[in-house]
Amino acid sequence: MTGTRAAETAARKVRLIAAATALAAEGGYEAVQMRDVAARAEVALGTLYRHYASKDQLLLAAMAQQAATLRERLVLRPPNGDTPSARVSDVLRRASRSLERSPLVTKAMLAAMSSAEEAAIPLKLEIDTTLRAIIADVVDEGHCTTFADLDGIVRVLGSVWFAELTYWSSGLNPSSSSMGDNLASAAQLLLG
Amino acid sequence: MTGTRAAETAARKVRLIAAATALAAEGGYEAVQMRDVAARAEVALGTLYRHYASKDQLLLAAMAQQAATLRERLVLRPPNGDTPSARVSDVLRRASRSLERSPLVTKAMLAAMSSAEEAAIPLKLEIDTTLRAIIADVVDEGHCTTFADLDGIVRVLGSVWFAELTYWSSGLNPSSSSMGDNLASAAQLLLG
DNA sequence: CGCGAACCTAGAACGTGTTGCAGGTGTGAC
DNA sequence: GTCACACCTGCAACACGTTCTAGGTTCGCG
Structure with a gap:
């Protein structure tokens, strides 16, 4: 068949x-x-x-796929902006909007992300790497920038992104502040 | 009796x-x-x-208590360092070491922290506020500093702290990098 | 005193993630 | 051809978070 x-x-x-x-x-x-x-x-x-092997690994596999898809889509439509700070803000804004469009899916995947299983570590690493790569792609665009500690900056931005997603998913953000704005402000602090 | x-x-x-x-x-x-x-x-x-009302709320209540205790202890022994960056690094290092001393407890509490219950939001907010207050206390020590966006900086540092704790708890960190070092590097980037 | 509210105990019962078992079926080695 | 094996199905069973029930005790108030 x-x-x-x-x-x-x-x-x-x-x-x-x-x-x-x-x-x-x-x-x-x-x-x-x-x-x-x-x-x-x-x-x-x-x-x-x-x-x-578990519900969380199932959801993490789904998330890994979605993260890869997200990265591809962002590569296709290159970011707007002259400075690294502006480009990062733009990309993170778009990514956040995309994730906010299916809140229940995103939250389910974030829940899986915080599982404590040993066996989930490789999947989580893969996801983490993809998300950081999205940021690194953009900061380094055109190779025209020289930051003393580029790795450190990307790491911090990744952390802020992760934390913002988590806050958003828990409803911890004051209604006035959106993920996108907070991420843009962090990018400004670090790159601007 | x-x-x-x-x-x-x-x-x-x-x-x-x-x-x-x-x-x-x-x-x-x-x-x-x-x-x-x-x-x-x-x-x-x-x-x-x-x-x-639930296992997670029980653990979050325990965590809120522990966070408050941590803050008190840090207030008693004021941080070493002249610059805000150095003081923040010092405090976060000490706090991380303290949390790493009981890894299972810390991990259990972080697991509870990522519960999705509506009812857990107030507790999580309380914990979040306490942890941010620890940072704010120290950055602002002596009131001698003027950063354009102090709130934003504290927010970013709080996010990085949270993300580092989560990575550590999941075993996602490459063995060579410790929470303390990563936090110090973030503080340096933002305040130094 | 007498009564209702608030709290406590012991334990059964339920839902859902996870595991285990007792077969079926197609595939490749020989 | 046939044997071993990998994979599938259907279903029972288990663990632990959570809920529910039935009754007991203490407190304060009329």
């Missing part, structure tokens, strides 16, 4: 990620129930666990 | 926090099991839930 055995297995993994994302979009982290994910992907529960 | 009824209730709450902290110290977040907390505090499970 659809192809070789390996292809079917790959298709199942795709369906599982899609099912998890769909359920997250509908009801957030708690709505991503393993029995439901398996059912929606038309797969047995045991099979789901064969491919993704 | 021990006193009035209200005093006994208060004592129970103290015992509950102590039990939770002790269990966290022994086995981390997962070892803080509600049945065990109740048993160790010699209190019925229902009573535990009467005082702390």
Whole structure:
């Protein structure tokens, strides 16, 4: 029918990620129930666990994919702005808006991000690396800038981004301040 | 015996926090099991839930207390250093060392910090405020400094602190880099 | 005193993540 | 051909956070 055995297995993994994302979009982290994910992907529960060892790893895999997609999209439409500070602000603003567009999905993935499992570390590292790469891409655009401690700056910006996402996800931000504004202000402090 | 009824209730709450902290110290977040907390505090499970509506709120209450204690201790021993950057580095280093001394407790509390419950927001805000106050106390020491955007700087430093704690708690940091060093470098970038 | 409110206990019960088991089925080695 | 193996299904079972129930005790107020 659809192809070789390996292809079917790959298709199942795709369906599982899609099912998890769909359920997250509908009801957030708690709505991503393993029995439901398996059912929606038309797969047995045991099979789901064969491919993704836990709920958090499933969501992290989905997040890694989404982070990679986000990076590609941002590379396609290069940032507006002359100074590094302006470009970083622009990119982080766009990225934040994109994440805010599906709040339940984003929050579900952030919840998974704060899992304590040893086994989740590689996935988290991958995600972390991708997000930092998004920033580094942009700061260094055109190679025309020389900051004494570029790595340090990128690290700080990554931390601020992560913290802002977490605050936003918990509803800790005063309503007046948006992620985008706070990120722009941090970029200004560090690069401006 | 021990006193009035209200005093006994208060004592129970103290015992509950102590039990939770002790269990966290022994086995981390997962070892803080509600049945065990109740048993160790010699209190019925229902009573535990009467005082702390969830495991995360229990741990957050413990964390709020610990944050307040940390702040007091830091106020008592004022920081070393002439420049704001040096003072902030010093304080954050000391605080990090203090938190690293009981890694399981710290990690358990950070896990609770990333709970998504609505009801946990006030507690998280309180903790967040205390931690930022620790930084603000020190930057502003002696009132002798004028930064254009002091609030923004404190906010960024707080974010970096939070993110570093989270990375450390997940084991995401390359072994060579310690929280203390990364925080000092961020302080240097922002204040130096 | 007598009563209601607030609090406590013991323990059963429920939901959901996770694991385990007892088979089925297709694939590649020999 | 057939054997081993990897993968799948369906389902039972377990653990722990959380909720609920049924009843007991203490406090303050008329």
